[in-house]
Amino acid sequence: MTMRNKIAVGVLGATGAVGQRFVQLLAEHPWFEIAALAASERSAGKRYAEVCKWVIPGDPPPTVLDMVVQPLEPTLPARLVFSALPADVAREVEPQFAQAGYAVCTNASAYRPVEDVPLLIPEVNADHVTLIEGQRRGRGWPGLIVASPNCTITGVALPLKPLDMAFGVRKVFMASMQAISGAGYPGVASLDILDNVIPYIAGEEEKFEQELRKMLGRVVDGRHVNANLVLSAHANRVPVFDGHTVSLSVGFERRATVDEVLAALRDFRGVEIARGLPSAPERPLVVRTEPDRPQPRRDRDAEGGMAISVGRVRPCPLLDMRMTTVSHNTLRGAASGAILNAELLVATGYVER
Amino acid sequence: MTMRNKIAVGVLGATGAVGQRFVQLLAEHPWFEIAALAASERSAGKRYAEVCKWVIPGDPPPTVLDMVVQPLEPTLPARLVFSALPADVAREVEPQFAQAGYAVCTNASAYRPVEDVPLLIPEVNADHVTLIEGQRRGRGWPGLIVASPNCTITGVALPLKPLDMAFGVRKVFMASMQAISGAGYPGVASLDILDNVIPYIAGEEEKFEQELRKMLGRVVDGRHVNANLVLSAHANRVPVFDGHTVSLSVGFERRATVDEVLAALRDFRGVEIARGLPSAPERPLVVRTEPDRPQPRRDRDAEGGMAISVGRVRPCPLLDMRMTTVSHNTLRGAASGAILNAELLVATGYVER
Amino acid sequence: MTMRNKIAVGVLGATGAVGQRFVQLLAEHPWFEIAALAASERSAGKRYAEVCKWVIPGDPPPTVLDMVVQPLEPTLPARLVFSALPADVAREVEPQFAQAGYAVCTNASAYRPVEDVPLLIPEVNADHVTLIEGQRRGRGWPGLIVASPNCTITGVALPLKPLDMAFGVRKVFMASMQAISGAGYPGVASLDILDNVIPYIAGEEEKFEQELRKMLGRVVDGRHVNANLVLSAHANRVPVFDGHTVSLSVGFERRATVDEVLAALRDFRGVEIARGLPSAPERPLVVRTEPDRPQPRRDRDAEGGMAISVGRVRPCPLLDMRMTTVSHNTLRGAASGAILNAELLVATGYVER
């Protein structure tokens, strides 16, 4: 399905690293067309090429070089906006856009924990999109906000979804080894990370717990109910460019063999409505059986960076099963994930064609 | 205490990376003097400078350059030998030396799991040295073998010792991020590890479990009894030169607050007899309270690479306490650790002055 | 132009890192079809999936997994073979294939310096292909050998070609910073290159001088004549995965301004016959004008890894002009380069459709 008339979209925070990813991906999107780039006052009024120091791979799309950057005000010629704003700016600006009728797909953390804001990974919890009803009612918004989760927990929630459906996930131990690109640009100083590991990322472990419980939770009578699980996390930064790796031990409600776990992971295709979307991968999970996979450099680009690779599935002496996951933090875990959410909004009618 | 007449020692496997560390450290040791360097047939009979491609920091000590490398036969002019042999060679050669009357301090894994071979970290279990009695009786050896543990579990056993004494360690979750030097030379291919994580090290997770239970165990009536604990491990290799980092969650028999855990770690000095040894650090554990420490590059050299740094002590939602540890894998975790064991043998009379 | 019946090709040394690149690229080639994979005796007779530890990005193409690896004998069901053999094996095996009627496109260094073997970069010296006439006459071969140059000098010869045509290149200073993938797998030990530079690569500097003079030389009366230039090289290895960077100072016969040099680089399209080939980039040279480009990670993939990026063009106090170049060493500098050569052989009739 390509659209005759593409949907005009805007990017908020278009000059940062995640904003650049949005611009790169949207420039070739079959449904969406970049109609506006917005950023802070410092950049507004200037040409994108002039204010944007391009830091991600490849070159900026030629079509955006001469676009004049707009201020962060809800007067953009678009109906749908992608937000790559810092959390504190997002907190203020995103409701203004929703209030003005825009559909906001945000990658910022500001509204992720809020009960009436769906925290979406289409293959995991597309049905949470119905929380928008209550959001609109409660806040009087003609527009809406849906949020993408933290990049690291995205790579955990996807493989845990089929395991939760099959065996009931109750306990999760995770130690992450996160790529430097997760911190944006300039982000992590090379003097801090070369030949080093930083065993701390501010606020990260708390987000993992909160967001996983929200995403694996259910919508009951139009309200969201968290999943009943306990998560213990260790967040580490390692000298890897892209791709978050997680050592994962999982405790189930029901016993499961390695083969049953592998089968559940392999068979997972996500909920029906998410399958045909332009950014949806053929397989949301890629199961690796080599003893030393997945690895971030070798697996981060699986299915265009949209599949989570899972491997080393083996019993856990303390919980039930151990495994390792790798996800692409700036694609599935950030810009591509938010675009997939927007596609879901179109497919479910929350954004009109 | 320096000795008028130093003890003549030999190094088995003197040309490899760990062998080089032994040579470097022993060249300046107050009690020991290098009397023989031995290696495989390929090197035997040639000058050390000729056969040894020096790969560790610094230059080889001038005094060893012209030493002729000996074959791996128990005819070395020494009473004490340090073994940096590969496991399969060690399995064959080390008993020959013990049989011939040598005290063997080995860094190889071959005899670590064997019940009558003490697996020693002096500050943790110096009393296990008494297993030598049974070893000698049972095998009819005039010599002996004592083993140093796996480099990664060394950095875990040391901080767990005071916690075990105070609160009883029953469950351990650990995810390691291990340095490339742990794999020897040439070891890990740069094409495998640059911009990457390898979530697998052959045999490593099994060693962690086995060796920790052995070291935290007790000697009862001259026989060794394993500690009663369950360990679940994830072993990862990261692009760090030296220094193993471990994300650690620990479950105790008795409840403990963060402050009690910090106090137990800070107060730990190891058993009495280990304290004055030349290679023993002032503090076996260094407690860091910055939010983002310990880090391998910044903390691996604490107390000359002999102290384990512990930080990020905080409660664990699943077990009792979370923390991060960093240890120097080629110093405390390999050559220096084995030398400290030899010093203990001298202090306890198993090697005569 | 796609071909109805693809040309059956073989890969010699199919299990190594460069062999894997050949396999990956040929699996999707519009003209060529993999009919045989050959390797040393150790692998021959076994399934490719079984003997090949895949080390390059992505997964092996499904179509080759079950192919049985052939021995290195000239009985492969193909007319054209790509050689990724080590130099010493290539020296023996490649003439056997040429003798048996195969066209050999080799990436090995064995025959590069030989006068009657064309050392080809199609955009630079497609006309050298005519040396095949003398090669066949002189050696009585029904087949032929053409060689691809050293990966580093490839990235220098391409930008120097238009400068040589316009201004006459007489003196070249170059200091290379070469990626680890240039050394194959396992290649460079991580203990040697992490947090380090190795200022030496065996034989490399001599190859640069010899090969550049050969490629910029001419064919006169069917014989090859070297270019008249002096090159001084410093070869360094740096901790970069893919992409060789070269600091380059060039002395010309005729004076040239920065603008004239930039124009010559920008206008270069290579010789006519090379332009339409399937692997030929739209622009063989990409000129960067940012102060800090080109960079290996950001520019190695320009034009699918087939374009050389050139930047920092500025006067040289000693010679005439300074600049920096970046090339993809395993694509343009190895497998893709050899495939482009094969395409040229088809376009010029040396390999029949």
Add this chain to the structure above:
Amino acid sequence: MTMRNKIAVGVLGATGAVGQRFVQLLAEHPWFEIAALAASERSAGKRYAEVCKWVIPGDPPPTVLDMVVQPLEPTLPARLVFSALPADVAREVEPQFAQAGYAVCTNASAYRPVEDVPLLIPEVNADHVTLIEGQRRGRGWPGLIVASPNCTITGVALPLKPLDMAFGVRKVFMASMQAISGAGYPGVASLDILDNVIPYIAGEEEKFEQELRKMLGRVVDGRHVNANLVLSAHANRVPVFDGHTVSLSVGFERRATVDEVLAALRDFRGVEIARGLPSAPERPLVVRTEPDRPQPRRDRDAEGGMAISVGRVRPCPLLDMRMTTVSHNTLRGAASGAILNAELLVATGYVER
């Protein structure tokens, strides 16, 4: 020689990366004693431990943790100050200290090119110290300013000094591969340098040319005369923590063989007065003869980071001789170098004991 009463010194810009090195080195200096730490207004008035995020190896010396940081005003209880200020601040502040009678040993670039400011490496041009006479006369300063050179050119000037004395250095081609620590903290973003080379460092190539000519120049009748040489430089940043590597080609006035060059390098001890200084290395140059040395990680710490390692000495097809040098950029090339200059000031009486 240790002093009974140490000389009270101050550090300007004490909280930055170079300032921290000064603090670390001066805390254990036999002649100097830290009496004052000064920094920008943001830090002034607070405890050093509170405002200084320690980024260099090791921990801050306990003695300075509680010192109150002073403002950058010439009222410090010291006679000698070390400046690690940014160039623009240095330009303003350093003359105020000289005017107020302080001897300023600066690592900043602000006054390096100024004719009456000695640009000092004691072993190279200790005699330039006499320029202080004219400086004081011309400016009416009771104090003085002497500058340390750029970290990269330091590692070039030292080996070129004996070659200049023996053969006359006339032409220099250099390509640097500089460590990230040369850019201070936070300095280079990890997203810019991991798996990458940056072929540009602002202003660096111009400094090399200017400073080398100044340091190899002479003092004639109390005035400085530049050396007559031409330098062409390529400055590159590579993912190395500490240690600048330079590929160097040198043209001489008189012919020289490899052996003569090696002898000149090996015999160099620097000028007489510099030899006994506390920070002066036994050998300012360490000649390596292995084919693949010097390397930054393996050679940066030679003689406590004060010796330049030189290797790969071989003829140059374009100039006379090629070689590779490695120097420690934050020790010899920054803090230790400035401290050595201060020691020279004491030895020559410009600073009183």
